[in-house]
Amino acid sequence: MATITLDTVRKVYAGNVEAVKGVSVDIDDGEFIVLVGPSGCGKSTLLRMIAGLEDITTGDISIGDRIVNKVDPADRDIAMVFQNYALYPHMTVYNNLAYGLRNRKIAKDEIDRRVKEAARILEIGDYLERKPRMLSGGQRQRVAMGRAIVREPAAFLFDEPLSNLDAKLRVQMRVEIKRLQKALGTTSVYVTHDQLEAMTLADRLIVLNGGAIEQIGAPVDVYDKPASTFVASFIGSPAMNLVPVRSENGRLQAESGAGLDAPNLHGSDRYLLGIRPEHLEISGEKANGTDGLSMEFTVNVLEPVGAESYIYGQLDGAGPEIVVRAPSHARYDPGTVLYLNATAADIHFFDAENGRRIEG
Amino acid sequence: MKKVQFRNAWFPYLLLLPQLSIVAIFFLWPAAEAVRSSFYLEDPFGFGATFVGFDNFVDTITSTDYGRIARFTGIFTFCVTFLSLGIALLLAVKADKVIHGASTYKTLLMWVYAVAPPVAGLIAILLFDQHVGPIVKLVALFGWKMQIGVNYFDTGFAMVIAAVWKQIPVNFIFFLSGLQGISKSVQEAASIDCRSGFRRFWTVTFPLLAPTGFFLLIINITYAFFDTFGIIDVILKTEPGNNPVTLVYKVYLDGFRGNDLGGSSAQSVVLMILVFILTVIQFRLIERRIHYT
Ligand SMILES: Nc1ncnc2c1ncn2[C@@H]1O[C@H](COP(=O)(O)OP(=O)(O)O)[C@@H](O)[C@H]1O
Ligand SMILES: [Mg+2]
Numbered sequence: 035m036a037t038i039t040l041d042t043v044r045k046v047y048a049g050n051v052e053a054v055k056g057v058s059v060d061i062d063d064g065e066f067i068v069l070v071g072p073s074g075c076g077k078s079t080l081l082r083m084i085a086g087l088e089d090i091t092t093g094d095i096s097i098g099d100r101i102v103n104k105v106d107p108a109d110r111d112i113a114m115v116f117q118n119y120a121l122y123p124h125m126t127v128y129n130n131l132a133y134g135l136r137n138r139k140i141a142k143d144e145i146d147r148r149v150k151e152a153a154r155i156l157e158i159g160d161y162l163e164r165k166p167r168m169l170s171g172g173q174r175q176r177v178a179m180g181r182a183i184v185r186e187p188a189a190f191l192f193d194e195p196l197s198n199l200d201a202k203l204r205v206q207m208r209v210e211i212k213r214l215q216k217a218l219g220t221t222s223v224y225v226t227h228d229q230l231e232a233m234t235l236a237d238r239l240i241v242l243n244g245g246a247i248e249q250i251g252a253p254v255d256v257y258d259k260p261a262s263t264f265v266a267s268f269i270g271s272p273a274m275n276l277v278p279v280r281s282e283n284g285r286l287q288a289e290s291g292a293g294l295d296a297p298n299l300h301g302s303d304r305y306l307l308g309i310r311p312e313h314l315e316i317s318g319e320k321a322n323g324t325d326g327l328s329m330e331f332t333v334n335v336l337e338p339v340g341a342e343s344y345i346y347g348q349l350d351g352a353g354p355e356i357v358v359r360a361p362s363h364a365r366y367d368p369g370t371v372l373y374l375n376a377t378a379a380d381i382h383f384f385d386a387e388n389g390r391r392i393e394g
Numbered sequence: 395m396k397k398v399q400f401r402n403a404w405f406p407y408l409l410l411l412p413q414l415s416i417v418a419i420f421f422l423w424p425a426a427e428a429v430r431s432s433f434y435l436e437d438p439f440g441f442g443a444t445f446v447g448f449d450n451f452v453d454t455i456t457s458t459d460y461g462r463i464a465r466f467t468g469i470f471t472f473c474v475t476f477l478s479l480g481i482a483l484l485l486a487v488k489a490d491k492v493i494h495g496a497s498t499y500k501t502l503l504m505w506v507y508a509v510a511p512p513v514a515g516l517i518a519i520l521l522f523d524q525h526v527g528p529i530v531k532l533v534a535l536f537g538w539k540m541q542i543g544v545n546y547f548d549t550g551f552a553m554v555i556a557a558v559w560k561q562i563p564v565n566f567i568f569f570l571s572g573l574q575g576i577s578k579s580v581q582e583a584a585s586i587d588c589r590s591g592f593r594r595f596w597t598v599t600f601p602l603l604a605p606t607g608f609f610l611l612i613i614n615i616t617y618a619f620f621d622t623f624g625i626i627d628v629i630l631k632t633e634p635g636n637n638p639v640t641l642v643y644k645v646y647l648d649g650f651r652g653n654d655l656g657g658s659s660a661q662s663v664v665l666m667i668l669v670f671i672l673t674v675i676q677f678r679l680i681e682r683r684i685h686y687t
Contacts, residue, residue: 087582107582108589120579124601133597134587181583 036098036111036188036221037063038084043093045079045245053079055245056093064219066212070232071242072268077225078193080242084223085114085191097188108137113182114191117198119174121166127153127177128162131184145184152180155214172203179211183218190215192224196231208234229269233257241265259382263389266308266382272344272357275314278386279307293350296327300383300392308382311344312359314374327376331356333366347372425666432659443656450660460644460661467619467640470554474618478558479610482565483603487595489566490573517559519628522552529555543630543637550638553629557622565610572606573599612676616669641665 038061045054053076061067069077082088084095086107094101102110113134121130128149135145153159156176166174175195182190195211196204212235215222226232232239233253241248241256241264249261260266266274278289279296281303288294289304296307309327321328330350337344343360358374366372383392400406432450434443454460521529522542530540540548576599584598600607619642626643634647641661649658 085582085586087585106589107586110586112586114583114586116579116583118577118579120577120583122580122584122598124598124604133584137588137590137593181587 035063035219037061037096038189038221038223039094039096040080040084041094041096043080043083043095044091045076045083045088046091053245054083057242057245057247058093059240059247059250061221061223064221066215066222066224066235066237067240068232068236068238069223069225069240069242070229070236070268071227071248073227075242076245077227077242079245081114081191081193081223081225084189085112086110111188112191113185113187113189114193115178115182115195117194119166119178119195119198121174121177121181123166126163126165127158127169127180130166130177131180134181134185148184148186149180152183155183156180171199172207175199175203175207179214183214188221190220190222190224192222194226195224197226197228204231211235229271233269239269241268243268259391259393260308261391263306263308263384266384270310272311272359274308274310274382275354275356276384277307277309277349277354277356278304280304288349288353290353291350293330293353294328296381297325297378299378299381302383302386302392304386305392306384306386306389308384309376309380311357313376313380314356314358315376316345316358316360316364317373317375320373321375326378327374327381329356329374331358331372331374333368333370333372335368336360336364336366338362345372428659428662428666430659431655432663434656436655446656450656451664454657454660454664463639463641463644466550466638470550470557470622470638470640471615471618473554474557474561474622475611475614477554478561478565478614479607481558482562483569483607485562486566486569486573487599489570493570493574519556519625522556522629543633543635546636546638549629553622553626553638556625556629557618560625561614561617565614568606568610569603572603576602608679612672615672619665619669 040057040059040061042056042058043054044052044056046052055076057080059067069080071077079088083090084097086102086105090103094103096102097110097112122133125133131149131152132145135148140148149162150159153162156179158173158176158180161169161173161177166177169177175198178195192211196207199207208231211224224235226235236253238250239253239256240250241261243264249256249265251259256265256269260269260274263276267276277294279286279294280289281298284298286294286296286298286305286307294307307327314329320330331347332350333345333347334355335346337346340362342362343364345358345360345364345366347356347358348354349356356374360366384390385392431443433445433447435446435449436443521527522540524530524542530542533540540552542549542552580602581594581598584594588594588597619640622640623642623646626639630637630639634643639647642665645658645661645665648654648661652658
């Protein structure tokens with residue numbers, strides 16, 4: 035068990051591709067950190083630098099109180115779970131688990147004890163003598179987890195370990211990984227592009243964008259107070275509605291015309307105004323005299339997803355697309371005009387130029 | 395896979411006919427002819443043949459020459475196979491480290507594969523030239539007066555080197571693509587599990603390369619046995635004298651230079667049996683061979 039510290043870590047690939055741009059973060063002992071961001075934002079590169087599979091261009095990475103920049107991957111006391119599992123195809127499940135321990139000269143009966151224990155926890159005891167090709171995707175995933183567990187490392191590193199599984203199994207394994215990590219208390223860094231996976235697993239999220247940290251925080255905080263329009267639209271599904279607005283007689287209205295009425299809380303002339311789909315309340319008529327937000331909205335499409343429905347439409351019939359969450363039984367025909375209201379507390383303001391959050 | 399049914403049951407055989415007739419004319423018929431003449435004592439001038447039963451075989455096997463040549467063939471085959479596989483593997487492992495799937499490099503190396511064997515064979519022969527060959531000059535510096543075509547060991551040595559030289563590009567390409575076929579993340583997982591690169595090679599890379607290696611082993615044994623005829627002939631300049639030759643070369647010598655067709659046929663029948671055994675072993679092992687993926 036250990037802390038992991040990144041100090042202005044940069045990675046420049048051949049051809050001057052700056053994949054990671056000066057990332058600094060302190061990861062606590064036993065913490066579950068999720069690196070989340072769109073494809074190509076440098077998540078894997080960062081994780082692989084922690085693992086030692088990729089050289090660090092500048093900066094320092096410490097595991098525990100030891101700088102590991104030049105330490106061999108095998109000596110970093112970490113275990114990694116790969117996206118395609120990376121099991122040894124020619125070894126039985128037992129040997130896949132035991133391989134790393136044998137190379138560390140651990141006593142035979144201790145190896146056996148650990149393998150059996152991991153097999154019990156992960157319920158793979160029946161396959162120990164099988165080769166990986168005789169296992170299903172879910173079983174291979176468990177073996178990959180087992181290979182990490184038996185090592186009893188200071189940290190687990192996961193690179194999109196669930197993305198090759200079907201949706202149902204993914205949810206199941208997600209819960210299991212979380213439970214296991216809490217039970218073992220091992221510091222973990224988990225990479226995913228799936229914001230739902232990130233939200234559910236993380237003690238703290240690191241949202242990466244173009245190789246730089248956009249925001250670090252507990253999932254709830256990131257969700258409630260996104261630091262930028264990038265985070266606002268990346269975390270949460272459907273994404274937060276963002277409307278360019280400008281000040282008009284002390285109130286705000288949409289850049290595209292009227293159709294929106296909100297208080298100007300921060301004294302600027304222009305903003306990107308953010309509001310989550312679930313914070314909009316549908317009403318048949320315009321709310322008047324509120325100190326909150328009110329929008330005039332024309333329905334385009336209704337998308338029922340079971341427990342709830344999403345209504346896609348446009349502001350004032352012509353403005354930017356807006357999505358609003360409605361109860362599952364809601365029925366609205368295309369072309370219907372509705373009013374969407376929200377309280378001032380649920381409105382997010384972002385700088386119109388750089389997209390940074392404006393706090394009141 | 396889609397199954398197509400022919401209405402006429404004979405039609406598929408008709409389609410196979412060209413292939414089958416080539417096999418029959420160029421392989422089965424000569425083989426049968428060899429088996430037949432191995433039981434006859436052929437008149438050197440071709441006027442007639444006398445049935446002699448197993449005499450040719452008995453003569454062949456019991457001749458002192460044959461034992462010596464068989465031993466050389468064995469050693470030659472072992473050396474050529476071992477060295478050409480070993481060196482090619484070493485080169486492929488080194489190349490794999492720098493290539494990382496860059497397809498330009500691979501294409502370039504493919505060209506070597508296409509061009510090199512005949513050219514390399516010729517170059518090897520030049521290298522061992524008695525008067526201008528650089529290898530001869532090089533070893534002379536260490537006091538080894540190489541006499542190709544005169545000294546038994548020197549000649550055998552040159553044959554092995556030339557044969558290995560010619561075969562390395564083929565093995566190299568197969569090993570390299572085998573190595574590149576090993577999942578990068580499996581190798582990365584291994585680098586986290588095992589510090590020693592040497593140990594990693596023998597416990598992960600090498601076993602995963604085994605199917606390729608086994609295939610190449612058979613190919614190389616066959617090559618050393620049969621396809622080195624040309625190299626040996628060029629090195630000996632068709633003057634065998636007391637120099638080492640392989641069993642295949644002896645078939646040619648006895649049959650076409652010595653005009654002993656019966657004895658030569660008996661030898662080729664023995665070789666056929668050898669090849670047959672080799673083939674059976676190969677299929678046996680391929681059946682049992684592990685298919686990864
Ligand atoms: N070996 C490499 N050589 C050059 N560029 C690379 C290499 N690996 C990744 N990159 C680039 O670095 C960036 C980040 O890649 P990666 O860390 O794999 O992203 P992610 O895992 O977030 O999808 C991408 O633009 C990618 O093209
Ligand atoms: Mg990735």
